[in-house]
Amino acid sequence: xxxNCANRSRRRKLLxxxxxxxxxxxxxxxxxxxxxxxxxxxxxxxxxxxxxFGPNGGRGRCGHLFDWNANWGAFGWSNRADDxxxxxxxxxxxxxxxxxxxxxxxxxxxxxxxxxxxTVDSNAWTTSPTCPRxxxx
Amino acid sequence: xxxxxxxAVLAGLLCWFAVLAPHEREASAVHRxxxxxxxxxxxxxxxxxxATQSRVQTVQRLEVERRIALSPTRVDRLAELQPNREQxxxxxxxxxxxVADCMKSRGFEYWPHPAxxxxxxxxxxxxxxxxxxxxxxxxxxxxxxxxxxxxxxxxPPPDPNADLIKAMDPVxxxxxxxxxxxxxxxPADPSVRQRVASxxxxxxxxxxxYPESCFxxxxxxxxxxxxxxIMSGPAHVEAEENVESxxxxxxxxxxxxxxxxxxxxxxxxxxASSSDASAELLRDFHxxxxxxxxxxxxxxxxxxxxxxxxxxxxxxxxRRAAHERAEREVVRDGQDQLSAIKRNQQLALxxxxxxxxx
Numbered sequence: 001x002x003x004n005c006a007n008r009s010r011r012r013k014l015l016x017x018x019x020x021x022x023x024x025x026x027x028x029x030x031x032x033x034x035x036x037x038x039x040x041x042x043x044x045x046x047x048x049x050x051x052x053f054g055p056n057g058g059r060g061r062c063g064h065l066f067d068w069n070a071n072w073g074a075f076g077w078s079n080r081a082d083d084x085x086x087x088x089x090x091x092x093x094x095x096x097x098x099x100x101x102x103x104x105x106x107x108x109x110x111x112x113x114x115x116x117x118x119t120v121d122s123n124a125w126t127t128s129p130t131c132p133r134x135x136x137x
Numbered sequence: 138x139x140x141x142x143x144x145a146v147l148a149g150l151l152c153w154f155a156v157l158a159p160h161e162r163e164a165s166a167v168h169r170x171x172x173x174x175x176x177x178x179x180x181x182x183x184x185x186x187x188a189t190q191s192r193v194q195t196v197q198r199l200e201v202e203r204r205i206a207l208s209p210t211r212v213d214r215l216a217e218l219q220p221n222r223e224q225x226x227x228x229x230x231x232x233x234x235x236v237a238d239c240m241k242s243r244g245f246e247y248w249p250h251p252a253x254x255x256x257x258x259x260x261x262x263x264x265x266x267x268x269x270x271x272x273x274x275x276x277x278x279x280x281x282x283x284x285x286x287x288x289x290x291x292x293p294p295p296d297p298n299a300d301l302i303k304a305m306d307p308v309x310x311x312x313x314x315x316x317x318x319x320x321x322x323x324p325a326d327p328s329v330r331q332r333v334a335s336x337x338x339x340x341x342x343x344x345x346x347y348p349e350s351c352f353x354x355x356x357x358x359x360x361x362x363x364x365x366x367i368m369s370g371p372a373h374v375e376a377e378e379n380v381e382s383x384x385x386x387x388x389x390x391x392x393x394x395x396x397x398x399x400x401x402x403x404x405x406x407x408x409a410s411s412s413d414a415s416a417e418l419l420r421d422f423h424x425x426x427x428x429x430x431x432x433x434x435x436x437x438x439x440x441x442x443x444x445x446x447x448x449x450x451x452x453x454x455x456r457r458a459a460h461e462r463a464e465r466e467v468v469r470d471g472q473d474q475l476s477a478i479k480r481n482q483q484l485a486l487x488x489x490x491x492x493x494x495x
Contacts, residue, residue, distance in 0.1 A: 043321050045314070046296065071283040073419040089317070090250045090296050092369075098412055100279065104377045106338065107369030109356060111318035112346040114338070127253045128225035129360070129368045129485075130218070 037062070037083035038113055048093045048108075048123055050081035068124045071099045081120050085113045094124040094131035105131040194491075201487050210483070212468055212475040215376060218368055224486055226252035228359065231489030235355035236317070243316040243351070248297040265440065267411065268447040277436030278415045284422070284429065319347025336364045339375040359485050359492075365474075366481040372474045376467050383463035384456065393455030400446035406439050414439050 037051040041062035054060045063077060064087075072078050078099075086093040086108040097103035099121045107130060108114055126132050212218065220228065233249030240247035265272035265279055276282065296302075302310060315321065322329045334353075335345035346353055364370045384390060394410075401408055408414040418436050421427045427435060447453060468475060 038322075043314070045302075071280070071419075073280075073416075073423070074283050076423060078416070078419060089298065090294065091253060099283075099415060102412070104374060104381065106342075106344075106374070108344070109346065110352045111350050112344055114344040115342050116340075125253070127229040127250070129220060129228055130225075130373075131369065133219075 036113070036115065037085045041085070043085075043087050045087055046089060047087045048095075049085045049087050050077075050120075051083040052077075052080050053082045065123060068122075070101065070122050072121050072123070073099065078121055079118045082117045083113065083115050084108060084120070086110050088125065091125035091127055092129075094126055095120045096122040096124070096131075098122065101132070101134050105133075107131050202484055208480070210476045210480045212472065212479050215373075215380070215464060215468065215475075218373055218475065218478055218482065220368065220482065220486075222254045224482075226254050227489045227493070228485060229253075231492040232355050232359050234492050234495075235358050236351050239351035239354050240316060245313050245316055246301060247317075247351075248301070250297060251294065253294055265444075268444050268453050270441060270444040270448070273440035273444040274437065277433065277440040278411070278418075280415060280418055280422075280436050281429065281433040284432070315350075317351050319350035319353070336371065338371050339378055359488055361481060361484070363481065366477045368478060368482055370478070372471070373478055376471050376475060379467045379471075380460065380463045383466060384459045387459035387462065390455050390459035393450055393452050396450040397446050397452045400450055401442055404442040404446070406442050408439065408443075411440075411443050414443065 036053075037049055040060050041049045041051050041064075043049070044064045047064040047066050049062065049064050052061045052063070060082075063081065066088075072080070084093070084095060088110055092110060093108040094101075094105045095108065095116065096105045097119045101122050101124055103121075105124075106114060106116060107126075124132055229252040230249065237247045237249050265276045302313065305313060311321075319332070320329055329347075332347055332349060333345050334348040335343050337343055348354070348357065360367050365372050367373075398409065406414070408417070415436075418427065418432060418439070422429075422432045
């Protein structure tokens, strides 16, 4: 069902974007059990998987990241992803509302899914029960 | 006051029943299983001794945890809810041991992952600090560097189970991951909906997961099932968000920001904030209005003015003071909830120590 439409590789950084097949988002996307990243994006072990909902409940776009990324704008995903799943096996994932790991992050345990509309700008990984924070300004 | 004390005792007892009692029952089941061996006297004595020791350890553990659950706990700063490196490592190693136990009970091998305690010292955190004029002159906001892939980064340590997983046939691998993380099926599917747990975060976002997965079971054994009271849970996030809202509304800080904006305007930069300036530069770059070279030129120009104005208007000290005031208020108003998080952290640490002492 899925075919890769773009692959962009950076040093120690990878973002794989996938165009999705025919699945259409049905019902309200705000429901806890609404169709989202769990349905639309394949599990990629070791990655943070995320989905940008398509317009008007249409097709979405998936991305997968490993490593820390201080600026999602660098690959065109600033404030864009809506649904997130931690497919990592060795770390909890942290997603931040601003670049350079600024703002109040969300901590995503392994295997968990969460929704945070058009907000995330950087991501990190941790084995701590809280997210790493840069030193206060 | 008395009512609060009663509630704390009740919460402690509930915690004991919910989290510790099942483990106690498991331990009792092991002891009962040892009873038929009484026919073999030597084995019986060894088994009885082991059972007694185990029971003593369980009672001691429960006593420690009971004391923690009932002890008065106070939070003065939100930073107290952030475990230090040693505590983080202890919690992670115990969680991994519990994942391995769970996987073993489901017929799978699992090598615990080591704790990655370098997160806090991550080179990725070495961004130009606000008010650092010299750094602004060479790095700007750090945008060019992040776009050219030269931003400091770090690779996560390798997965010790990678080879094991790679050697599995597809069916076994799928079963392995289902045991570890839960079914790879949408929570919207009626066949699995009953197996999904969820929690509402501040702002309305939901987090959901499969509580029967080994990842979730290990976590639950360590932290309990009361997600409201875990360190990364909604209560903590809400407290931080409340602090930030108060900071943004703080009169003195607002005046300092206005002064900063006026200073920027005098230098020919019309921007609302540093983050807005960064976002606009990136937007222009992605829209093709700026090349990499012009982006670098422009970001240095704005960032230098930003740093100069930051120092000139005292924006840093104003923010720190506003943060201090806001934090005091939030901690005072949310003391019960924050104390519960801290107590839960102490309980988790006690449980982690027990797991690792086995």
